[in-house]
Each structure stands twice: as structure tokens, then as C-alpha cells.
Amino acid sequence: MSNWVEVGTVEEIPKLGSRVLQTPDGDVAIFRTADDAIFALRDKCPHKDGPLSQGIVHGHNVTCPLHNWKISLESGEAQGPDEGCTGSYAVKVNDGRIQVELKSQS
Amino acid sequence: MKEKLVLVGNGMAGVRTLEELLKIAPDKYEITVFGAEPYGNYNRILLSPVLAGEKSIDDIMLNTIEWYEEHNITLHSGKKVVNVDRRQRKVIADDGSEEPYDRLLLATGSNPFIIPVPGHDKEGVIGFRDIHDVDTMLDCARRFKHAVVIGGGLLGLEAANGLMLQGMNVTVVHLMETLMERQMDPVSGEMLKQELETKGLNFLMNTQTEAILGDERVSGVRFSDGSEIAADLVVMAAGIRPNIELAKRIGLHAERGIVVNDTMQTFDPKIYSVGECVQHRGETYGLVAPLFEQAKVCANHLAEHGIGFYEGSVTSTKLKVTGVDLFSAGDFIGDETTEEIVMKDAANGIYKKLVLKDNKIHGAVLYGDTVDGAWYFQLLRDQTDVSDFRESLMFGQAHLGDSGHGGENAAAAMSDDMEICGCNGVTKGCVVKAITNEGLFTLDEVRAHTKASASCGSCTGLVEQVLASTVGDYSASTKATPMCKCTDHCHDTVRAAIRDHHLTSIQAVRDHLEWREPDGCASCRPALNFYVLAAWPAEAVDDPQSRFINERVHANIQKDGSYSVVPRMWGGLTTPNELRAIADVADKFEVPMVKVTGGQRIDLFGIKKEDLPAVWSDLNDAGMVSGHAYGKTLRTVKTCVGSEWCRFGTQDSTGLGVQLEKFTWGSNMPHKFKIAVSGCPRNCAEATIKDFGVVCVDSGYELHVAGNGGIKVRATDLLCKVASEAEVKEYCGAFIQLYREEAHYLDRTAPWIERVGLSYVKEKVVEDAASRKALNERFIESQKRSQNDPWAERVSGKVAADEFTPLKVIS
Ligand code: SRM
Ligand SMILES: Cc1cc2nc3c(=O)[nH]c(=O)nc-3n(C[C@H](O)[C@H](O)[C@H](O)COP(=O)(O)OP(=O)(O)OC[C@H]3O[C@@H](n4cnc5c(N)ncnc54)[C@H](O)[C@@H]3O)c2cc1C
Ligand code: SF4
Ligand code: FES
Numbered sequence: 001m002s003n004w005v006e007v008g009t010v011e012e013i014p015k016l017g018s019r020v021l022q023t024p025d026g027d028v029a030i031f032r033t034a035d036d037a038i039f040a041l042r043d044k045c046p047h048k049d050g051p052l053s054q055g056i057v058h059g060h061n062v063t064c065p066l067h068n069w070k071i072s073l074e075s076g077e078a079q080g081p082d083e084g085c086t087g088s089y090a091v092k093v094n095d096g097r098i099q100v101e102l103k104s105q106s
Numbered sequence: 107m108k109e110k111l112v113l114v115g116n117g118m119a120g121v122r123t124l125e126e127l128l129k130i131a132p133d134k135y136e137i138t139v140f141g142a143e144p145y146g147n148y149n150r151i152l153l154s155p156v157l158a159g160e161k162s163i164d165d166i167m168l169n170t171i172e173w174y175e176e177h178n179i180t181l182h183s184g185k186k187v188v189n190v191d192r193r194q195r196k197v198i199a200d201d202g203s204e205e206p207y208d209r210l211l212l213a214t215g216s217n218p219f220i221i222p223v224p225g226h227d228k229e230g231v232i233g234f235r236d237i238h239d240v241d242t243m244l245d246c247a248r249r250f251k252h253a254v255v256i257g258g259g260l261l262g263l264e265a266a267n268g269l270m271l272q273g274m275n276v277t278v279v280h281l282m283e284t285l286m287e288r289q290m291d292p293v294s295g296e297m298l299k300q301e302l303e304t305k306g307l308n309f310l311m312n313t314q315t316e317a318i319l320g321d322e323r324v325s326g327v328r329f330s331d332g333s334e335i336a337a338d339l340v341v342m343a344a345g346i347r348p349n350i351e352l353a354k355r356i357g358l359h360a361e362r363g364i365v366v367n368d369t370m371q372t373f374d375p376k377i378y379s380v381g382e383c384v385q386h387r388g389e390t391y392g393l394v395a396p397l398f399e400q401a402k403v404c405a406n407h408l409a410e411h412g413i414g415f416y417e418g419s420v421t422s423t424k425l426k427v428t429g430v431d432l433f434s435a436g437d438f439i440g441d442e443t444t445e446e447i448v449m450k451d452a453a454n455g456i457y458k459k460l461v462l463k464d465n466k467i468h469g470a471v472l473y474g475d476t477v478d479g480a481w482y483f484q485l486l487r488d489q490t491d492v493s494d495f496r497e498s499l500m501f502g503q504a505h506l507g508d509s510g511h512g513g514e515n516a517a518a519a520m521s522d523d524m525e526i527c528g529c530n531g532v533t534k535g536c537v538v539k540a541i542t543n544e545g546l547f548t549l550d551e552v553r554a555h556t557k558a559s560a561s562c563g564s565c566t567g568l569v570e571q572v573l574a575s576t577v578g579d580y581s582a583s584t585k586a587t588p589m590c591k592c593t594d595h596c597h598d599t600v601r602a603a604i605r606d607h608h609l610t611s612i613q614a615v616r617d618h619l620e621w622r623e624p625d626g627c628a629s630c631r632p633a634l635n636f637y638v639l640a641a642w643p644a645e646a647v648d649d650p651q652s653r654f655i656n657e658r659v660h661a662n663i664q665k666d667g668s669y670s671v672v673p674r675m676w677g678g679l680t681t682p683n684e685l686r687a688i689a690d691v692a693d694k695f696e697v698p699m700v701k702v703t704g705g706q707r708i709d710l711f712g713i714k715k716e717d718l719p720a721v722w723s724d725l726n727d728a729g730m731v732s733g734h735a736y737g738k739t740l741r742t743v744k745t746c747v748g749s750e751w752c753r754f755g756t757q758d759s760t761g762l763g764v765q766l767e768k769f770t771w772g773s774n775m776p777h778k779f780k781i782a783v784s785g786c787p788r789n790c791a792e793a794t795i796k797d798f799g800v801v802c803v804d805s806g807y808e809l810h811v812a813g814n815g816g817i818k819v820r821a822t823d824l825l826c827k828v829a830s831e832a833e834v835k836e837y838c839g840a841f842i843q844l845y846r847e848e849a850h851y852l853d854r855t856a857p858w859i860e861r862v863g864l865s866y867v868k869e870k871v872v873e874d875a876a877s878r879k880a881l882n883e884r885f886i887e888s889q890k891r892s893q894n895d896p897w898a899e900r901v902s903g904k905v906a907a908d909e910f911t912p913l914k915v916i917s
Contacts, residue, residue: 007914016625016651019913030913034625051667054655056628063628065655065663067561070628081544081555102916 003103010036010096018053018062023102028089029053030098031073033060038091039073040100046071046084108136111408112197112207114187114352116141118150119381119397120213121169126405128177134409137179138205140197143236144184146170149545150236151394151577154427157240157268161542168545190356192374209376209408212353212364216346216382216392221256225318231340234265243339247272250338254278254327256315258285260425262343266307267427269341277308277335279315279327289423289434293450294457294473301430301455310335348383348390363390368415370404380404386416393421398547413620414594422483431472433479436486437461438469447500458500465493478502480570494823494864503567517571526568529561534572541576549573564817590629592622597633597850604637610645611638612652632657633851636738639774640846643888650906656736659909660896661718664711669718671710672735673725674771677745677763677783678706687728691721705742705780707733719910722897731895734771738851741778743767744792748785748802757802759785762831766800769835770842772892773885776849776858779842794822797845797855798838803827807834811841811867812859820856823864826872840871840881847884 013019013032020043021028027043029052037060043053050066060073070079076088090101111127113120116139124137141147145167152166174181182199189198196206218233220226230246232239246253247269255266258280270276278285284295285302299309310329318340319326328334348363359365359373363385370378370386380400382392391397396419403416422435440446440461449458456474460467460482467486472479481503485492492499517526522535540546540555552569553560559569588594595603600619609615612634616626626634631652638646650658661669673688688708692700698712713721722732734741745763749755763783770781782793783800793799795815799822801808806829810822825841828834844867849858859867870877899905 005916012908012913014651014908019908022912022915024917027912048665049667051663054659054663054667056631056654057651058625058627058631059623066665067557068628 002101004092004099004101007098007100010038010093010098013038016057018055018057020053021100025102027051027053028100028102029062030091030100031057031062033057033073037073038093038098040089040091041071041073041076042087042089044086045069046076046078046086047082052086109134109208110206111135111137111209111211112205113137113139113211113213114197115213115215115381115383116143116145116147116181116183117213117215117381118147118168118394119215119401120211121147122398122401123211123213123380123404123408124177124179125169126402127408130405130411131409132177135209137177138182138207139174139179140182140185140187140199140205142184142186143238145237146173146181146183148237149577152542153234153237153240154264154268157243157265158271159268163237165542187352188355190352192356192376195376207376209378211404211408212358212372212377212379212383213381214349214352214383216348218342219345219347220342221315221344223315223317225320225324226342228318228320228324229322230320230324230338231318231342233342234261235346243269243341244272246339247274251275252277252336253339253341254335254337255341255343256327257343257345258282258309258311259288259343259345260286260423262341263302263425264427265341265343267302267305269339270306274339275308276306277310277337279310279313279329281312281314283312285309285311286425289425289432289471290473291438291459291471294432294459294471297452297455297457297473298425298430298432302427346382346392348385350383353379353383361385368403368417369407370400370416371407378404378408387418389418391419391421393423394547395419395421420487422479431474431476433472433476434470435479435483436467436469438471440469444468447496449500460499462492462496465491465496467492477567477571479574480567488861490861491863491865495860517568517575520568526572527556527558527561527565530557532556532558537569537572538576541573546573547577562817589633590627592616592626592630593619595619600634601637601641601848604641608642609638610642611647612649614638626652632738636774636776636851640888643891657738658906659715659718660732660734660736660900661713662736666712668712668714670735671713671718671721671725672703672707672733673730674733674767675707675730676767677743677760679745679760679764680708684728684730687725687730691724694724695721703735703742705735706744707735707742709735716910716912719901719903723901726895726898726901732897738777739773739775739779740767740770741780743770744780744782744796746783746785746790748783752785754788755785755802756804757785757807759783759791759800759802762800762802762807762834763791765831766835766838769889770838772894773842773846773889774892775842775846776851777854779845779855781838795819796822798841800834805829807831809834809837812855812864814854814856816854818856823859825864825868836878836882837871839885840878841867843881843885843888844870846888847881 007021016034018029018031021030029041029043031039043051045052045064047069050064052062054065055062061070063070069082076086078084092099147169149166149168155161185199187197188200196204198204218235232242253269253274253276255262255278258278266276266278284292285299314330316330317328318324324337324340326334326336350360350364353360353364364379364383365385366372366379370380372379381397400416403414406414425432438461444461444463447460459471461469466489470482520534524534526534537556537558544555546552559566589597609618615634635649635652655663661671695717697710701709703709743763743766745760748759749757766781779797781798782791782796784791784793785802793801794810795813799810808827809825811825813822814820845855
């Protein structure tokens with residue numbers, strides 16, 4: 001069953017930044033890139049659970065604040081030789097309002 | 107339709123060019139490769155360990171047949187190209203097959219030079235170049251006894267060592283007095299010879315070969331003095347010649363090698379060439395590091411990105427004979443214009459010689475202890491002026507007191523299970539395995555794959571040694587290291603562009619210098635943010651998204667995602683009131699741990715991000731501000747008791763410390779900065795391992811700079827002595843400003859001063875009063891904008907309000 005939740009507006013997230021959506025199943029990091037694309041990932045790095053929402057966003061990637069793994073915002077996959085993946089969530093943006101589909105937690 | 111690219115020569119340089127090309131323009135060409143050898147691409151360098159029985163052929167494959175398939179590259183292995191029709195643009199192979207091209211890349215490598223003495227074409231006379239040669243040697247070693255290696259250079263000695271380990275009785279014949287005379291001076295050459303003799307090799311020095319004896323197969327060798335020795339196998343290792351056979355046949359301009367320009371283009375604009383077959387600005391190369399640089403430039407031009415020029419390389423070498431440690435670089439023989447520093451400890455088998463010219467390293471030979479090879483090589487390439495540390499140069503960069511790698515400084519002596527990287531728990535075996543399995547060649551690649559030396563970096567020298575002994579010499583030899591993967595410019599160029607072109611934002615820098623990634627990466631963004639702020643304090647606007655999380659939220663992130671909070675305690679002083687406020691905060695927010703730091707203040711651990719503003723608000727109310735324990739800025743000013751109480755105190759060290767802290771806090775810097783003030787030479791505040799240290803004496807104040815107590819302990823250099831507190835402050839401000847204006851981002855003062863030299867800093871800060879005053883003025887000016895407590899700003903709710911609240915909470 002799909003469970004689309006409205007979480008806020010694009011304007012509420014800084015460009016090249018992230019805000020956190022707290023859910024009963026754990027935090028979800030919502031990212032906004034330079035081209036205003038919005039992505040949602042589980043807020044836990046595949047390496048040692050670092051909070052990805054606190055990282056530096058560049059291109060469609062975020063660099064984890066704890067040990068610098070680079071994670072793709074599109075897939076949640078670690079880039080380069082590092083291996084691992086964090087769950088990602090489908091996102092829709094209408095009129096600047098962001099919706100996240102919460103069931104697909106992986 | 108895609109353009110067609112044909113590569114002739116399936117070797118290290120050619121395939122590296124394809125790899126570089128696939129990285130930047132994966133879909134530009136339909137690629138076809140011709141290789142005379144019947145394999146994928148392998149690491150030729152590692153033929154020596156294969157011969158020595160330390161590795162197998164499978165271990166040294168770089169690109170397997172599957173790799174070519176995966177990348178849609180058509181590989182014709184075992185086919186030699188015999189002609190090229192340059193008019194119709196097609197290549198013709200020895201089996202008659204043809205392949206059209208739009209661009210042609212020649213990477214035909216080189217051939218061993220077979221000395222044309224009578225009998226050189228007999229069976230059992232070979233070179234040492236490819237898998238076939240190694241197979242022949244291994245086969246001979248099983249069937250015969252006597253081997254003669256002609257040539258006592260790198261290749262010859264590696265061949266001789268391998269054959270000996272395979273059980274043969276080996277004699278090395280060398281024309282010269284000194285082994286490896288291109289890499290060694292007579293003393294170290296002799297030490298090497300003795301060591302190899304102990305291992306069981308025989309040498310005939312100053313000996314010229316006259317003829318190879320035997321019927322069909324070789325049976326012996328005769329020398330010019332008439333003597334003869336028995337031989338079942340003769341390996342000619344007397345040098346290599348660029349393979350320009352094909353180029354000549356097709357009328358392409360070639361001298362010693364195929365002549366190319368700085369973009370690796372030959373005289374035919376459709377044809378490029380890289381590798382040992384190439385002659386660039388009159389030089390040919392026989393080591394992979396320069397070839398890989400050529401590959402990168404060539405790929406760039408094939409991709410029509412049109413940036414990057416090859417400007418030649420300086421190379422260094424290492425001998426790959428297990429157990430023998432040898433390094434050499436540059437001109438290590440010297441002449442009447444050079445000077446030498448020599449260290450010889452024959453009993454320990456150690457010899458080091460540095461050749462200096464105008465106080466710059468001109469060449470180096472290290473034997474027995476090569477741990478500092480990479481450092482000397484760096485100094486050589488950068489042409490660093492070494493006069494300020496000349497007397498300690500010979501003792502190397504590694505010091506007693508370096509932390510994190512168990513005091514080891516010779517990787518060769520370490521066993522596979524010993525830990526190299528203490529931060530990430532990486533063993534030597536792990537590094538070796540990654541290098542061989544993944545086909546790694548550079549320090550960056552090893553860091554990416556294993557994390558060894560990727561954190562604090564103290565084991566970098568060891569990792570470089572393992573790399574060198576595993577893949578041979580690979581040392582990248584570009585002069586200036588680019589800031590990061592987004593650009594080819596180095597820190598200094600970027601800083602100069604920001605100043606000279608009045609670039610006041612990160613975006614302006616990236617546009618002006620044509621950054622490859624539109625928003626840069628996590629490594630260049632914080633650096634650029636600092637550079638524009640430092641250069642244009644009145645105009646540049648801080649970009650919080652380009653700051654590391656700690657600086658963005660003004661607290662240190664912990665492994666569980668919580669934060670720690672350290673309020674400032676000026677000069678290490680506190681009051682009952684402050685302590686009470688800290689205790690109250692600890693109670694109110696149920697702080698899990700309270701700790702006294704190594705910097706004379708108190709740290710509250712495990713604060714939730716949402717609670718930060720409330721914690722700060724309470725601390726602000728008691729008069730405390732941020733201690734910047736998270737920042738690239740002034741951290742602590744440590745003080746001792748001083749003249750007010752201490753029976754030995756000569757000056758008011760505590761009071762001066764507080765003044766210095768009030769003066770310097772809040773400033774943006776390339777890295778963190780620590781100050782200390784001790785009241786007498788007993789130095790209880792450890793001022794001589796700080797970035798700026800003051801040691802009070804009866805007659806005034808000694809100013810010490812560029813100390814470091816961290817990963818690599820470095821005691822300070824004495825800057826000068828002054829008489830008054832006002833002067834201490836002026837010199838301090840000037841020193842900090844020079845560091846802010848000129849150091850690379852993430853340089854502490856210690857590595858910075860080692861690069862620019864103490865003399866330079868003295869010139870700007872001590873000798874030239876006008877320069878000192880101007881620097882200090884600029885520091886004071888920039889401080890006017892820096893000294894706002896970031897905590898209070900956030901408590902007010904006017905700054906970064908969104909940072910500390912979730913976007914939404916779903917229950
Ligand atoms: C809290 C403290 C340890 C303690 O409990 O005593 C500490 C904690 C950290 N130090 Fe330190 N250092 C602390 C005093 C020191 C000292 C001692 C001193 O300042 O007298 C040193 C050696 C002196 C020096 O810097 O020259 C020190 C050398 C380092 C280094 C190595 C720096 C170097 O250039 O070699 C790092 C790594 C870095 O900065 O890249 C580091 C990095 C860190 C970090 C920031 C690691 C990180 O990036 O997360 C630690 C943060 C822990 C945290 O979550 O709060 N810390 N650190 C000390 C804080 C002092 C303060 O009041 O601000
Ligand atoms: C035993 C040994 C140890 C070495 N140790 C080191 C070391 O420690 N450090 C270091 O930096 N370097 C070392 N080198 C040198 C290094 O291997 C070479 O510099 C490097 O391999 C040269 O690369 P290349 O692509 O120019 O030539 P190669 O790797 O030789 O590739 C050229 C390829 O082209 C093929 N070819 C030639 N003509 C044709 C044709 N007409 N048609 C089709 N194919 C053709 C050849 O068969 C060959 O496979 C060593 C070399 C050897 C042999
Ligand atoms: S506080 Fe310093 S020494 Fe201790 S673990 Fe952290 S970085 Fe390492
Ligand atoms: S937890 Fe993200 S890199 Fe280690």
C-alpha cells in the first residue's frame with residue numbers, strides 16, 4: 001500500500017542542504033541539490049550509521065560527515081570502491097510541496 | 107555514428123589511456139585494440155616477482171578479456187599490426203585483417219637491446235620484457251644450471267635475483283665499475299654488490315662480452331680479455347630501445363622514439379602516441395609514472411576536452427629485489443656546482459647521500475633505509491629551499507614521537523599481519539592484496555580501496571613504501587598536486603586567482619577556473635569558502651553549506667550523531683559561577699559525560715542536536731561563549747600560573763594568555779590554531795609544541811612558532827624575542843595573518859612553515875616592520891567581522907533557525 005506523506009516545501013530546505021523527517025521507523029534525510037531536485041534517503045550511512053543529513057551535498061551525492069563515504073542521492077549506493085547502500089524513498093514535488101512515499105523502506 | 111579509435115600495442119601505457127578516456131568520455135569512440143602478445147593487459151613491472159616465484163601470472167593481470175568485453179572494446183590479441191594506410195586511415199595486421207580508424211593511438215612500447223655480438227641469435231639468448239621471456243627463463247631453470255645475465259642495471263639484477271631463486275647458478279656481467287650506475291653512486295653500488303653476493307650472485311665487473319658460444323644452443327660466453335664461462339641461458343639486459351619499427355615503416359616522424367608534442371600528438375594529426383615508444387621534448391622514458399601522466403593528457407585530447415599538457419617528468423627508482431632497500435632520484439652524482447651530505451653506517455647496511463645545489467635537493471641515493479625517499483623526492487620536485495632545516499635534513503621526516511604506526515619506518519621489514527594504519531586497522535597484507543587484486547598504482551587509489559593512510563595520514567610513508575615494493579616505482583611526478591578531483595589547479599594557483607581577479611564567491615572561483623563539477627565536492631568547497639573569506643573579508647559571504655558539519659552547527663559531531671559542547675574558558679581560567687552553570691546544564695539536559703579536555707576546559711558530551719540552542723542559551727546566560735572546539739580557527743590558549751602566584755614566574759603568563767585569546771578568537775583559519783603562554787622556561791603550558799607559543803623570560807618574551815603536538819610531533823622554531831606584551835600581540839597577529847593569507851587549506855602551521863621556510867616567515871614578520879604592521883592591521887580588520895559568538899547568534903533564532911529543528915515529525 002502506498003503511503004505518500006506531505007513533508008513540507010522545497011523552500012524550507014537550503015540549497016545543497018538537508019533537513020530531517022522524523023518517523024517512527026527512524027529518521028529520513030530529505031536533500032535539496034543545486035538544481036532543486038529533492039531526494040529522500042534513510043538517515044544512516046551504510047558504513048557506520050553516520051547521519052547523512054549532516055553531510056556536504058554536491059552534484060547528486062552527499063559525503064557522510066563521519067568518514068567521508070560518498071553516497072548517491074539517487075540510489076543510496078556508496079560510490080567508488082566503497083560498497084553498501086542505504087534505503088531510498090520515492091519523492092514527488094508539486095508546486096514546491098514535497099511528498100515522500102514512506103512504505104518502501106529497504 | 108561513433109568515431110573509431112584504434113590502439114596498437116596492448117600494454118601498460120596504451121590501455122591506461124583507454125581507461126582514462128572511458129572515465130571522461132565513455133561513449134565517444136568505438137574502440138579496437140591490437141596486441142602482439144596473446145593476453146589481456148598485464149602489469150609488466152611485476153614480471154620480476156613472477157620470475158622470483160613471489161607471484162603468479164594471474165596475480166599480475168590488470169585488464170582481463172572480460173574487461174574488454176564489458177567496455178565494448180574489440181580486442182585482437184596475438185595480432186601484430188604490420189602496416190598502416192594513413193591515407194585511407196586503416197591498420198593492417200599480420201593475419202591480413204584490416205581495421206579503419208578516425209584516430210589512431212600507437213603504444214608499441216620498447217624492445218630489449220640485444221647486443222649484436224657473434225652468436226647473439228642462438229637458442230637460449232633472450233631479453234627480459236614479456237611473459238614469454240619469463241616462461242623461457244622458468245623452463246631453463248628447470249632443465250639447466252648456468253645462467254649469465256649481461257647488464258647490471260635494474261632489469262638485469264631483478265632477472266639475476268629471480269633466476270637465482272629458481273635454483274640457477276647466476277653470473278652478472280657488467281661493463282662498468284658500479285652496478286646500476288644510472289641509479290647508484292660508487293659507494294652504494296658497492297654495498298649493493300656485497301649484499302647480492304651474500305645472497306649468492308656472482309659478478310664480473312668491468313667486463314665486456316665478445317661472443318656467445320655454442321652450436322644451436324648457447325653453451326658459454328667469451329669476454330674481451332679472452333676468458334670464458336659456461337652458460338645454458340643468456341639474458342641480455344643491456345637497455346631498451348623504443349619500438350619505432352611500425353612508425354618508421356609508415357613514414358611517421360621518429361628519431362630515437364616517435365616524436366610527439368605536449369598533447370601527445372605525432373606529426374600526423376590523426377595519430378597519437380604514448381609510452382616507451384615516444385620521444386617528448388627530446389626525452390624517452392622507461393618507467394610507468396611518466397607514461398601514466400602521458401596517458402592522462404592523451405585521453406583528455408582524444409576526448410576533445412583539450413585541457414592538460416604533458417611537460418615532461420622527473421623520475422625516481424626503486425629496485426624490486428625482496429629484502430634490498432634502495433631508492434634514488436635526480437642527479438645524485440653531482441659536479442663542482444653541487445654539495446653533498448653523506449651518511450654511512452656500513453655495519454647496519456645504511457648509506458644515504460643527498461646532493462644539494464643552491465640549498466635545493468638535486469638528487470638522492472638511499473640504501474638500506476628508504477623511508478624518507480618519498481619525502482626527498484617531493485622536496486626535489488618542488489625545489490624546496492632546505493636551508494632552514496639543512497642540519498636535520500639527513501635524519502629525515504620521520505621523528506621519534508610520531509604516533510599511530512608502532513614506530514615502524516621500514517615497511518619491507520614488516521610481516522603481513524602487522525598493522526600499518528592505526529586509524530583504520532589496515533594491515534600490510536591487506537594493502538598488498540588490494541594493490542595486486544585491484545591493480546592499483548597510486549596512493550590515492552590505495553586510500554580509496556583500503557582506507558590505509560586516508561584518515562590522519564601518519565602512515566602515508568609506509569603505505570608509499572608498500573606500494574613501491576609491490577608495484578615497483580610508481581611515484582606520480584606531477585609538480586603541483588591539484589586541489590581535488592574537480593580541478594587541475596593547485597592551492598597556490600587558486601589562491602592567487604582569487605586575489606588577482608577579485609573573486610569573492612565560491613561560484614566565481616569555479617567559473618573562472620573552469621571547475622569540472624558544477625558544485626565542487628566535499629573537499630574543495632570548504633577550502634574555497636575559506637579562501638574567498640580570507641581574501642575578501644568585507645565582500646565574501648560565508649556559505650554554510652560549504653562548511654563541514656561541525657563548523658555549520660558549532661559543535662563536534664559524535665559517532666552516534668549527537669554533539670559535544672565546549673564553552674570557552676579564557677586562558678584556562680574559570681569561575682565558580684561558570685562551573686555552576688556547566689553543572690546545571692549537565693543536570694538539566696542529562697548530559698551523559700562531562701570531561702576535562704587536553705586544552706584546559708570542559709567538554710559536555712552526548713547533546714542532541716535539537717537541544718543545542720537551549721544548552722548554549724544557558725551557557726550564554728552565565729557569560730560563556732563558544733570555545734570553537736570544532737573549528738578551523740583559534741582553539742585554546744593554554745597558560746600556566748605565571749608571576750602572579752608561581753615562585754618561578756617571570757611574567758604574567760595567565761593574563762597575557764587571556765589577552766591573546768580575546769585578541770585572536772573567532773578568526774577563520776586554514777586549520778585549527780593553538781596558542782600557549784608559559785611563565786618561565788620550565789614551560790608548563792607546553793608552549794613549544796603550539797602553533798604560536800610564548801615563553802616568558804626575565805628580560806621579555808620568546809616567541810615560538812609552528813609547533814604541533816598531534817600526529818607528528820614538531821617542536822616550534824624560535825621566531826624572535828620581544829620586550830613587551832604589546833609586541834607579543836603585534837607579532838602574533840602578523841604571524842596568524844600571514845598563515846591565513848598564504849597556507850593551503852588544512853595545513854597546520856607546521857607543514858606550512860616546512861614548505862615556505864622559517865626564513866621567509868621571519869622576513870615578513872620580524873625583519874620588515876612595515877610588513878608586520880600591515881599584516882597585523884589586516885588581521886585586526888578581519889577580526890572585526892569574526893568576533894561574534896556563533897552560539898548567541900543561533901540562540902537569538904535569527905541565524906540558521908531551520909538547522910536545529912526537524913522538517914517534520916511523524917508519529
Ligand atoms: C576534546 C579533545 C580531547 C580531550 O578530551 O582532551 C579533543 C578531541 C578531538 N580532537 Fe584533538 N582534542 C583535544 C585536544 C587535542 C590536543 C591537545 C592540546 O590541544 O593541547 C592535540 C595535540 C596538540 C596539537 O593539536 O598540536 C590534539 C590533536 C588532534 C589532532 C591532530 C592534529 C595534528 O595536526 O596533528 C586531530 C585531527 C585533526 O585535527 O585533523 C584532532 C581531532 C580531534 C577531534 C576533533 C576529532 C574529530 O574530528 O572529531 C576530536 C573531537 C572529539 C569530540 O567529539 O569532541 N585532535 N587534540 C581535546 C579538546 C581540547 C579543547 O579544549 O578544545
Ligand atoms: C621486468 C621489468 C620490470 C620493470 N620494473 C619497473 C619498475 O619497477 N618501475 C617502473 O616504473 N617500470 C618498470 N618497468 C618498465 C615498465 O614495465 C614499462 O615502462 C611499461 O610497461 C611501458 O609501457 P608501454 O605501454 O609503453 O609498453 P609495453 O607495456 O611494453 O606495451 C607495448 C605492447 O605493444 C605490443 N606491440 C608492439 N608493437 C606492436 C604491433 N606492431 N602490433 C601490436 N602490438 C604491438 C607489445 O607486444 C606490448 O605488449 C619494468 C619492465 C620490465 C620488463
Ligand atoms: S579524541 Fe582525539 S585522540 Fe581521542 S579518539 Fe578522538 S581524535 Fe582520536
Ligand atoms: S558512517 Fe558514513 S562514512 Fe562512516
